Amino acid sequence: MNIPAERLQYIADLFLRCEDVAENLWTAFTFVFEFNEGHMANSGFIYNAEAVRPASAEIEDDPLLLDDTLLEFREEVYEQCDWRFIKLLFQMESETRRFKIDFEFEDKSRWEIHPGNMMEMREELRPHFD
Numbered sequence: 304m305n306i307p308a309e310r311l312q313y314i315a316d317l318f319l320r321c322e323d324v325a326e327n328l329w330t331a332f333t334f335v336f337e338f339n340e341g342h343m344a345n346s347g348f349i350y351n352a353e354a355v356r357p358a359s360a361e362i363e364d365d366p367l368l369l370d371d372t373l374l375e376f377r378e379e380v381y382e383q384c385d386w387r388f389i390k391l392l393f394q395m396e397s398e399t400r401r402f403k404i405d406f407e408f409e410d411k412s413r414w415e416i417h418p419g420n421m422m423e424m425r426e427e428l429r430p431h432f433d
Contacts, residue, residue: 323358331430336391394430
């Protein structure tokens, strides 16, 4: 895939505008977006050193902007590789603002967060940039 760095940076900047990110101290955060026919959902975690809290990604003054941007991005990826991802993982750390974006194209259970696995997933999804 050939995705312009400016496009990826724009997406990262949108995550920084999300209410849970903007209103909390953090050393890293992670969000998982799930795309289904007719709807999408997201969940994630905000990490502040060892403290962790559940979070969701939404820009308060423009609640559809991030979702719409990610739907457009999904189509851009589809145009390049002929596959639509069903999940997107976004991770960022605060010190350098480095970020990672990963995709899942087939496995609906990958990165699935629910009450029964929340403690496990918050550590599995903790960003590592080593």
